Amino acid sequence: MTSLMKAAVYRQYGPPSVVRLEECPKPVPGANDVLIRVRAATVTSADWRIRSLSMPHGFGAAGRLAFGMNAPRQPVLGSELAGDVVEVGAGVHTFTVGDAVVAFTxxxxxxxxxxxxxxxxxxxxxxxxxxxxxxxAALPFGGTTALDFFRRGVLRAGDRVLINGASGTVGSAMVQIAVQAGAEVTAVCSSANTEAMQQLGAARTIDYTRVDFAAGGQQYDIIADTVGNAPYSRVRPVLAARGRLLLVLATLPEMLRAPWVNITSAHRVVAGPTAERVDDLQTLVDMAVDGRFTPLIDSRFPFSEVAAAHARVDTGRKRGTVIVTHAM
Known part of the structure; x- marks a missing residue:
């Protein structure tokens, strides 16, 4: 078995053009590792932020500390994949060679x-x-984020839930999971995505290019902001008593302000990193198998065109997830 592989590598921060295919050493699994032959992966908004260092306000320095001050510390992006196990470490007993798996790195x-x-x-x-x-491959990022924020926000049947940025990877997962929980969902998106949101189960849609949801008279028990333009100061008038604001994408000032809001008001702001749990991934797989959750897929690119997949994400107009596939 060859010791080299092709990988999409970026050696400097910047636009999609910094991503190039290179021959790299194939990873060697340790005693507690498995080696996966990747069949499908995704390019997400997280990959865009890391590649370009386009961090939310206040997190620029933290981004460089986490991913590399002057150049990327990990030159291969991508956090979700599906494929086949080709090697297992000596201490691995839960997976065997030939197993098909889905993973979130x-x-x-x-x-x-x-x-x-x-x-x-x-x-x-x-x-x-x-x-x-x-x-x-499209299950982990959006799905685990949705499950974690709804868990912390205590989603209940009958809740009036508004998803800001409903057509994205996380937003479309939130729409489906909230609907399955028995909530009444309002999806904020462009008119081009209205039909898709209705098909996912949204009871109501709001075209953000024409209507400001925060200026309406409707009250919501949960508002989930996946875009980063709905801080507490903006949505407070439409947040119901004991309502919860889920800041999936938050600036540093908003995160620091959240504890004060939680102490001084009847509202609750939930922000901060998402927990990555194997139980959540298994839940998403089970939901996908029985048809309760279907990740929205925007487009598909062969691995040889991974830079074009990055460019699609950079437009900010994708609907759901961008997939990168390898030849079988």
């Missing part, structure tokens, strides 16, 4: 390559044959 990245090393006790589960590699 989180901040460790590394999925934009032909092979990816993942810890066997990480956020990884078996992929059922009923799910395609593409569908499976």
């Amino acid at each position: 989180g901040a460790k990245l590394g999925a934009h390559a032909e092979y990816c090393r993942v810890r066997a006790d990480g956020v990884m589960v078996h992929k059922p044959s009923a799910l395609s590699y593409e569908t499976a």
